[in-house]
Amino acid sequence: MNDKFVTDVEMPSHEVMVTAFLISVHPVTWKQWNQVTNQSANFDDLPVTGVSFQEATEFARSLDARLPTEAEWEYACRASSSSLFPHGARLEHSHANYLYDESGEEVGCGGLTPVGTYAPNDFGLHDMIGNVCEWTADLWHPSYVNAPCDGSAWIAGGQPAKRVIRGGAWDQLPRTLRASWRDWAPESARWDNLGFRLARDL
Numbered sequence: 001m002n003d004k005f006v007t008d009v010e011m012p013s014h015e016v017m018v019t020a021f022l023i024s025v026h027p028v029t030w031k032q033w034n035q036v037t038n039q040s041a042n043f044d045d046l047p048v049t050g051v052s053f054q055e056a057t058e059f060a061r062s063l064d065a066r067l068p069t070e071a072e073w074e075y076a077c078r079a080s081s082s083s084l085f086p087h088g089a090r091l092e093h094s095h096a097n098y099l100y101d102e103s104g105e106e107v108g109c110g111g112l113t114p115v116g117t118y119a120p121n122d123f124g125l126h127d128m129i130g131n132v133c134e135w136t137a138d139l140w141h142p143s144y145v146n147a148p149c150d151g152s153a154w155i156a157g158g159q160p161a162k163r164v165i166r167g168g169a170w171d172q173l174p175r176t177l178r179a180s181w182r183d184w185a186p187e188s189a190r191w192d193n194l195g196f197r198l199a200r201d202l
Contacts, residue, residue, distance in 0.1 A: 003084055003178065003180070005175040005178060005181075006180065008142070008143060009142050009143060009182055009183075010144075010180045010181070010182060011143060011144060012143070012144055012145065013144075014144050014147060014149065015149065016071045016075075016147075016148075016149050016150070016151050017149060017150060017151065018071055018072055018075045018150075018151035019150070019151055019201075019202075020202040021068070021072055021199055021200065021201055021202050022199060022200045022201075022202055023068055023072065023073075023076045023125065023197060023198070023199045023200075024197045024198045024199070025120075025124065025125055025126055026047070026115035026116055026125070026126040026127050026197065027047040027048070027115060027127055027131070027132055027134060027195040027196060027197045028047065028048050028056075028059070028195065028196055028197060028198065029043075029044065029045050029046060029047055029048060029115055030043035030044055030045075030046055030047075030048050031043075031044045031045060032048070033048040033051075033059070036059060036062055036063065037059070044114075045114035045115055045116070046112045046113075046114055046115070047112060047115055047127070047131055047132045047195040048195055048196075049112070049132060049190075049191065049192050049193065049194055049195050050190040050191070050192060050194075051190060051194075051195065051196065052187060052188050052189060052190055053135055053163050053185075053187035053188075053189070054187060056135050056196040057137075060196075060198050060199075063198065064200070065198040065199060065200045066137065066198070066199055066200065067135055067136055067137040067196060067198070067199065068134075068136055068137065068197065068198075068199035069136060069137050069138060069151060069152060069153040069154075069199075070136045070137070070138040070153070070154065070164045070166065070182065071148075071151040071152075072136075072151055072199060073128075073134065073136050073166050073167075074166065074179060074180070075151070076123060076125055076128060077121070077125075077128040077129065077166070077167070077179045078121075078179045079121040079122035079123040079125070079128075080122060080123075081121075081122065081179070083179075084178050084179065084180075085129065085174075085177065085178060085179060086121040086122070086128060086129060086179060087119075087121070091129075091174045091177060093107055093108070094118070094119075095118060095119070095129075095130075096118055096127070096129045096130030096131070096168075096177055097109065097112070097113045097117065097118065097127075097130040097131040097170045098130045098168060098169070098170060098171075098172055098173065098174060098176075098177055099170060099171045099172060099173075100172070100173050101173070101174065102173060102174055102175065108170065109170075110170075110171075111170060112131060112132070112170055113131060113170070115127055115131070117131075118130070118131075127167075128167060129167050129168050129177040129178075129179070130167070130168055130169065130170065130177050131169065131170055131195075132167070132169050132170070132193055132194060132195035133165040133166065133167050133168060133169045133183070133185075133191075133193055133194045133195070134165060134166055134167045134194075134195055134196050134197055135163055135165060135185075135194065135195075135196040136153075136163065136164045136165065136166055137153035137155075137163075138153050138154045138155065138158070138163065138164040139154065139155045139157075139158025139159060139160070139162065139163060139164070140158055140159045140162035140163060140164055140184035141154060141157070141158050141159070142159075159184070161186055161187045161188070162184045162185070162186060162187070163184060163185060163186075163187055164182055164183075164184055165182070165183050165184060165185045165194060166181065166182055166183075167181075168181060169193035169194070170193060171193050172193070
């Protein structure tokens with residue numbers, strides 16, 4: 001796979017055997033958040049943002065769920081594809097919500113869109129790329145050296161209070177919407193481009 005944007009944090013390439021799991025069709029929405037937390041907001045089908053890692057984890061536990069591991073997230077995103085993006089080698093603006101093209105020109109809508117606005121990947125999952133970055137359960141490691149090969153959350157030896165985020169967001173470039181792209185956020189982050197989805201053991 002020819003990927004001119006690959007970085008050291010995405011290497012080395014390694015094989016992972018992921019155990020069967022369930023993952024939500026789209027990121028948690030404000031409507032879902034409000035139903036569980038008894039709060040009120042008028043954003044309904046927009047993905048919830050401004051939620052710290054701990055808040056997202058507690059929300060998941062309240063529903064007998066959890067955050068996906070980084071390996072589970074990528075497996076779900078790729079949907080059996082080995083291409084740069086879930087939909088193929090190129091990212092079209094009809095595939096996902098992002099703001100800039102690679103030349104820096106604004107091509108997006110400049111804000112969040114309701115979940116399900118864009119077509120799902122081959123697993124039927126919406127917004128795996130774009131709209132919001134997503135928390136995963138893994139602590140941040142700056143490479144995949146010694147990463148677990150069973151799809152479990154990598155929490156041994158990671159950088160404290162930093163969690164892996166995946167997926168890219170509405171205010172970013174296509175290169176951050178690649179299926180392999182990874183970055184980190186402090187566990188306390190409450191960003192307007194960072195949300196989460198739920199997972200559960202099968």
